[in-house]
Amino acid sequence: MLIKRPEYLGGVKPSDIISESVYENRRTFLKAAVAAGLVGSALPAGAAQAPAQADLKYTKNKAFGADLKPNRYEEVTSYNNYYEFGTDKSDPAQNSGKFKPQPWTVKVSGEAEVTGDFSYEDILKPHPLEERIYRMRCVEAWSMVIPWVGFPLGDLLKRFKPTSKAKYVAFTTVNRPSEMPGLRYPVLEWPYVEGLRIDEAMNPLAIMAVGVFGKTLPNQNGAPIRLVTPWKYGFKGIKSIVEIRFTEKQPPTSWNRSQAREYGFYANVNPEVDHPRWSQAREQVIGNGLFAARQPTLMFNGYADQVASLYAGMDLRKNY
Amino acid sequence: MTRQQQIDRIYKPVLFVLCLVPFLRTAAGAFGIAGQSLGVNPVEDILHSFGEWALRFLVLTLLMTPLRDVTGKPWLLSFRRMLGLYAFFYTLMHFTVWFALDREFNLAGVVEDVLKRPFITIGFLAFLLLIPLAVTSTNGMMRRLGRRWKSLHRLVYPIAILGVWHFYWLVKADVREPLVYAAIFAVLLGWRVWKARQRRTRAAATSRS
Numbered sequence: 001m002l003i004k005r006p007e008y009l010g011g012v013k014p015s016d017i018i019s020e021s022v023y024e025n026r027r028t029f030l031k032a033a034v035a036a037g038l039v040g041s042a043l044p045a046g047a048a049q050a051p052a053q054a055d056l057k058y059t060k061n062k063a064f065g066a067d068l069k070p071n072r073y074e075e076v077t078s079y080n081n082y083y084e085f086g087t088d089k090s091d092p093a094q095n096s097g098k099f100k101p102q103p104w105t106v107k108v109s110g111e112a113e114v115t116g117d118f119s120y121e122d123i124l125k126p127h128p129l130e131e132r133i134y135r136m137r138c139v140e141a142w143s144m145v146i147p148w149v150g151f152p153l154g155d156l157l158k159r160f161k162p163t164s165k166a167k168y169v170a171f172t173t174v175n176r177p178s179e180m181p182g183l184r185y186p187v188l189e190w191p192y193v194e195g196l197r198i199d200e201a202m203n204p205l206a207i208m209a210v211g212v213f214g215k216t217l218p219n220q221n222g223a224p225i226r227l228v229t230p231w232k233y234g235f236k237g238i239k240s241i242v243e244i245r246f247t248e249k250q251p252p253t254s255w256n257r258s259q260a261r262e263y264g265f266y267a268n269v270n271p272e273v274d275h276p277r278w279s280q281a282r283e284q285v286i287g288n289g290l291f292a293a294r295q296p297t298l299m300f301n302g303y304a305d306q307v308a309s310l311y312a313g314m315d316l317r318k319n320y
Numbered sequence: 321m322t323r324q325q326q327i328d329r330i331y332k333p334v335l336f337v338l339c340l341v342p343f344l345r346t347a348a349g350a351f352g353i354a355g356q357s358l359g360v361n362p363v364e365d366i367l368h369s370f371g372e373w374a375l376r377f378l379v380l381t382l383l384m385t386p387l388r389d390v391t392g393k394p395w396l397l398s399f400r401r402m403l404g405l406y407a408f409f410y411t412l413m414h415f416t417v418w419f420a421l422d423r424e425f426n427l428a429g430v431v432e433d434v435l436k437r438p439f440i441t442i443g444f445l446a447f448l449l450l451i452p453l454a455v456t457s458t459n460g461m462m463r464r465l466g467r468r469w470k471s472l473h474r475l476v477y478p479i480a481i482l483g484v485w486h487f488y489w490l491v492k493a494d495v496r497e498p499l500v501y502a503a504i505f506a507v508l509l510g511w512r513v514w515k516a517r518q519r520r521t522r523a524a525a526t527s528r529s
Contacts, residue, residue: 079360087494089360140492142361187494258493277437277489279429284422290350290362293424 053215058129058149064205065133071144071287073213079286080220081138082239083187084173084180091182092220099179101216101223101240110170110246113161120224124210126159127151131214132207137269137301139233139255142284148228149211154202162198162246170195170251171227172243188254194227194238195251195265197310205230205306208241231303233267264320268311269301273320327398335399339406342373343413363421370414375487375501377407378480382508389515401457404476408454411483415447439489446482449475477512480505 060066070076082092085099104120129149137143157169175191177183183190200206209228210217217223222239229236235255245251255263262276271281282294300307311319321329346366348356359365381403388396423430433440453473455461462469484505488498 075360083493142364185494185496277439279433284361284363286360290358290366290421 053211053218055215056129056149056211058131058211058214061130061132065135065145065147068133068135068145070133070147070213075286076144076146076212077218077220079144081140081234082182082220082222084182084190084192084240085220086182087187093218095181096219099176099219099223099240101219104224104242106225106241107243108160108245109243111163111166111248112246113163114159123156123208123225124151127155129210134228134230135301135303136228136230136234136237137283137297139235139263139267139275139280141275141278141280141282141297142286143295143297144286147213148207148209149214150207150209150228152204153206153208153227154204156208157198157201157244157246160244160246165248166246167198168195168247168249168251169198169201170243170245170247171238171241172245173238174240174242188258192238192254193251194236194253195247196227196229196236197250198246200229200307200310203307203310205303231268231300231307233269235263236267266311266316266319268307268316268320269297270299270316270320271297272299273317323395327395332399332402335402339377339402342369343410346370363417367414367417367422370410370417371487374407374410374414375483377403377410378476378483379501379504379508381407382476382480382505386508386511389511405454405457408450411447411450415444439486442482442489443486446479446486449479449482453479477509480509 078093079089080092081089082096085092085095102120105117106120106123107117108115129151131147131149133145133147135143136146162169171194173192174180175183196206207228208225209222210225212218212221217226222237225241226239227237227241236253250265253263253265253267255267256265269280274280280297283297285292285295298304345356346358346369348354349358350362350366381400384396384400384403388394419425419430423433434444435441453475456465456469456472465472484498484501487501488495491498
């Protein structure tokens with residue numbers, strides 16, 4: 001496969017992104033594990049292959065969520081909706097051990113001046129990584145607080161010089177049936193696709209995440225690179241992205257294609273517009289325990305100041 | 321001991337405790353007893369667990385008659401009442417958890433949900449229909465109702481259909497599990513239809529001769 005490396009994208013080794021100490025730590029861990037007879041015996045086949053998450057170099061961006069208390073690591077990494085690995089919340093963590101997030105290539109196409117295939121390293125190279133603590137509201141009426149590590153999506157998209165015809169951005173998830181057992185069943189039409197209006201994509205809140213809790217993304221969280229749009233329901237945050245396409249027309253999105261009456265293109269968090277089968281007014285906060293009260297859901301998940309202007313004059317009941 | 325004594329003194333008490341295990345496990349998890357714990361989203365966990373056990377006990381209840389027909393062991397029917405009452409028990413727990421922990425005793429919200437959301441409407445209807453069956457499950461009520469008891473308890477067939485339909489409409493996209501229950505109920509109810517038709521054919525043949 002031809003991998004374009006325009007000058008300004010530069011080349012970068014994984015070691016530029018992942019700090020040295022991690023390689024060392026991982027080696028030590030593996031040695032210890034082998035010594036203890038763990039690797040390849042006690043661990044299931046998939047788990048033995050799953051790499052430990054590597055530390056990332058990043059700065060904390062205090063402007064986003066410094067006042068929020070993140071959920072526990074186990075909550076964020078064991079309760080996931082990632083149907084390509086199975087539809088139970090525990091499936092992605094259990095069934096994603098065979099998934100190989102490296103090496104990785106993202107194809108950029110459509111209405112932009114710069115298109116082609118870009119390696120993971122090329123994609124990341126010019127972007128300083130930052131940690132942002134975001135609320136995550138699932139369309140199923142539960143929520144978490146997650147410390148993502150990533151960079152603004154808009155900064156990435158600008159590098160491809162979208163043309164005036166680029167009204168939308170479409171994303172596609174990788175489609176690897178041999179590594180993703182959930183793809184055997186047509187629960188949704190595969191591969192998973194998502195999309196944003198270009199001005200939504202350029203909003204500073206939208207980020208490409210490559211890590212959580214200061215380390216690279218575990219497979220179940222969308223390794224190696226995924227979208228995070230905290231004012232929208234979680235399903236908009238497409239995982240393991242292999243294609244970014246600039247389009248003139250609104251691109252199809254997986255859940256909308258599956259059940260248009262229940263899942264719209266915008267999917268903005270909105271306590272006033274119910275899902276046809278349940279209320280969106282309140283949410284179950286993961287980690288608060290069995291007897292904790294549900295918390296009221298906020299308009300745009302609490303990010304109205306940053307994003308409400310994007311939808312000025314739109315009927316949000318129709319454009320749900 | 322006679323077979324009847326064995327059933328009353330050994331099998332039934334053992335079955336009673338076995339049927340209670342899923343409930344005890346969940347209760348232990350909820351209060352962190354005996355190293356049990358619930359998942360990351362405990363309310364959803366309990367709600368779904370009780371709902372599924374309600375369906376499973378409906379399956380077991382409806383399984384007893386075909387099993388008796390196939391094996392020719394009439395004592396299998398001795399367990400039907402207990403299994404049916406457990407189906408009601410887990411349905412009641414499912415409803416209670418939904419009302420108390422999910423809807424947080426918000427009566428107006430519950431009424432709105434029942435009226436507005438079809439999957440809740442049919443689930444609630446199944447729950448309501450189970451109540452008269454539980455109430456009339458005693459020997460006294462069986463005697464008092466006589467032949468009407470049997471007609472009343474045929475309500476369990478539509479209840480099973482409503483229950484699995486409720487499950488089918490609840491899931492977001494992966495309908496495989498609800499379809500498995502639907503298939504099982506189809507076999508169990510189909511068996512009864514087939515038997516009724518055979519009886520009718522036989523009766524017609526007898527009356528003609």
